[in-house]
Amino acid sequence: MDYKVRVKVNHVNFFYGRVQSLFDIKCDIYDKMVTSIIGPSGCGKSTLLRLINRMNDLIPHTRIEGQILLDGKDIYNPKVDVVEVRQKVGMVFQKPNPFPKSIFDNVAYGLVVNGLTNRSYLSGKVEKSLKDAALWNEVKDRLGKSALTLSGGQQQRLCIARTLAIEPEVILMDEPASALDPTATLKIEELIQKLKEKYTIVIVTHNMQQAARISDYTAFFMLGKLIEYDLTAKIFRNPSKTITEDYVTGRFG
Amino acid sequence: MERHFDTDLNELKKELLKLAALTETAIYKSIEALEKQDTKLANEIIDEDAKIDELELIIEEKSLELLALRQPMASDLRFITTGMKINAELERIADLAENIAERVIELADKPLLKPLIDIPRLGEIARIMLKNSIDSFVNKNEELAKSVIFQDEEADSIRNLIYDELMYDYIVKDGTLAPRAIPLLLVARHLERICDHASYIASDVIYMINSTIVRHHPERLDADNKD
Numbered sequence: 001m002d003y004k005v006r007v008k009v010n011h012v013n014f015f016y017g018r019v020q021s022l023f024d025i026k027c028d029i030y031d032k033m034v035t036s037i038i039g040p041s042g043c044g045k046s047t048l049l050r051l052i053n054r055m056n057d058l059i060p061h062t063r064i065e066g067q068i069l070l071d072g073k074d075i076y077n078p079k080v081d082v083v084e085v086r087q088k089v090g091m092v093f094q095k096p097n098p099f100p101k102s103i104f105d106n107v108a109y110g111l112v113v114n115g116l117t118n119r120s121y122l123s124g125k126v127e128k129s130l131k132d133a134a135l136w137n138e139v140k141d142r143l144g145k146s147a148l149t150l151s152g153g154q155q156q157r158l159c160i161a162r163t164l165a166i167e168p169e170v171i172l173m174d175e176p177a178s179a180l181d182p183t184a185t186l187k188i189e190e191l192i193q194k195l196k197e198k199y200t201i202v203i204v205t206h207n208m209q210q211a212a213r214i215s216d217y218t219a220f221f222m223l224g225k226l227i228e229y230d231l232t233a234k235i236f237r238n239p240s241k242t243i244t245e246d247y248v249t250g251r252f253g
Numbered sequence: 254m255e256r257h258f259d260t261d262l263n264e265l266k267k268e269l270l271k272l273a274a275l276t277e278t279a280i281y282k283s284i285e286a287l288e289k290q291d292t293k294l295a296n297e298i299i300d301e302d303a304k305i306d307e308l309e310l311i312i313e314e315k316s317l318e319l320l321a322l323r324q325p326m327a328s329d330l331r332f333i334t335t336g337m338k339i340n341a342e343l344e345r346i347a348d349l350a351e352n353i354a355e356r357v358i359e360l361a362d363k364p365l366l367k368p369l370i371d372i373p374r375l376g377e378i379a380r381i382m383l384k385n386s387i388d389s390f391v392n393k394n395e396e397l398a399k400s401v402i403f404q405d406e407e408a409d410s411i412r413n414l415i416y417d418e419l420m421y422d423y424i425v426k427d428g429t430l431a432p433r434a435i436p437l438l439l440v441a442r443h444l445e446r447i448c449d450h451a452s453y454i455a456s457d458v459i460y461m462i463n464s465t466i467v468r469h470h471p472e473r474l475d476a477d478n479k480d
Binding site: 238 | 256258324325326327328329330331463464
């Protein structure tokens with residue numbers, strides 16, 4: 001494969017207390033591609049996603065073995081600053097979670113907490129992020145209004161804009177459209193296609209059609225194991241494993 | 254897990270098999286009509302083609318409906334898209350049988366040029382190739398599908414044999430025999446085309462089974478392309 005590897009998951013095991021939830025996961029996530037993670041509930045897909053920006057650090061009694069390399073550097077190396085990891089690896093959640101602040105302040109938040117306060121710099125960044133998140137035209141006349149006045153789909157794009165403002169390299173999305181109506185879902189999917197020109201995107205989704213529509217690569221997980229990882233077109237047209245075939249055709253799940 | 258979708262897919266398969274059976278019968282009857290110079294049977298074939306055309310449309314509509322409503326994946330997707338292609342091939346084959354029936358009518362008031370030997374032989378090959386291609390579809394039998402594709406060469410050489418004989422032993426020697434020889438030439442051509450369509454069906458079946466496109470790439474028939 002000639003693609004540049006942005007994230008390398010290297011023999012990862014993961015434990016919640018004594019319960020092992022990921023088993024020897026290894027896969028390369030390619031630069032400026034959309035990679036989908038699919039699989040039945042509880043298969044470990046969100047756990048893996050959260051490991052890529054150390055979100056599981058926040059859960060007590062968890063333990064990781066193996067490595068996750070971002071641009072060749074292990075993000076679990078004790079010398080690594082977790083804040084820096086999360087700057088490089090942004091995350092968007094299932095439920096839009098805007099802060100109870102103005103639209104402007106939501107997008108500027110990450111920059112402000114990093115000590116950037118120059119108003120015209122912030123304005124420029126907010127505008128650019130909102131434009132990249134395909135939200136600018138809908139909110140440009142009411143940047144001072146509360147983010148909570150936006151619709152669910154707009155709130156989700158606002159959260160994406162907030163992530164983009166700190167210029168991450170990788171964006172993790174955990175079922176970003178599952179709480180949205182079909183029109184808002186379509187906008188998010190279109191946005192993901194546009195964002196991959198600049199960013200590496202990893203998305204967890206329960207919607208297989210969505211994985212098929214938007215991703216270049218698809219990883220199929222079951223019971224904590226990576227069953228099959230290949231080009232999306234291969235996974236949905238001619239998967240190598242019978243178990244993947246059964247899942248994508250809805251014979252179980 | 255048995256899915257409701259499987260019932261739909263089985264329905265589709267049954268309709269395709271019905272179409273295949275009607276088509277195979279049309280080939281068989283067309284050769285019989287030619288041998289016996291039976292214009293009644295020839296007209297029957299022509300009339301029945303309308304039924305085949307209707308069934309083709311039903312299968313096409315049903316397939317499109319399943320694609321739109323079920324958004325099938327993997328083997329389901331390959332089954333439906335292959336089914337649609339087989340559907341079109343069968344309809345073309347039935348049209349060729351109808352063309353043979355038209356030649357029978359054309360020849361009805363003329364004595365047969367010679368006893369027919371190679372044409373019925375080619376007709377039987379065409380019928381068997383079609384039958385095997387459909388069996389390979391039903392039983393997902395890759396080896397059988399491959400054998401259909403390989404048999405196409407035999408069909409081509411018999412067609413050439415018929416062509417040479419009619420051309421050089423009859424038409425070239427005595428131009429007045431042309432009205433009795435040319436319809437037979439066309440029958441050979443129609444039968445050889447039926448064999449081509451049967452081998453296209455077999456190629457589609459191989460794609461359905463293992464996702465390898467062998468059409469235009471005969472070298473892939475030899476390689477082991479299974480994952």
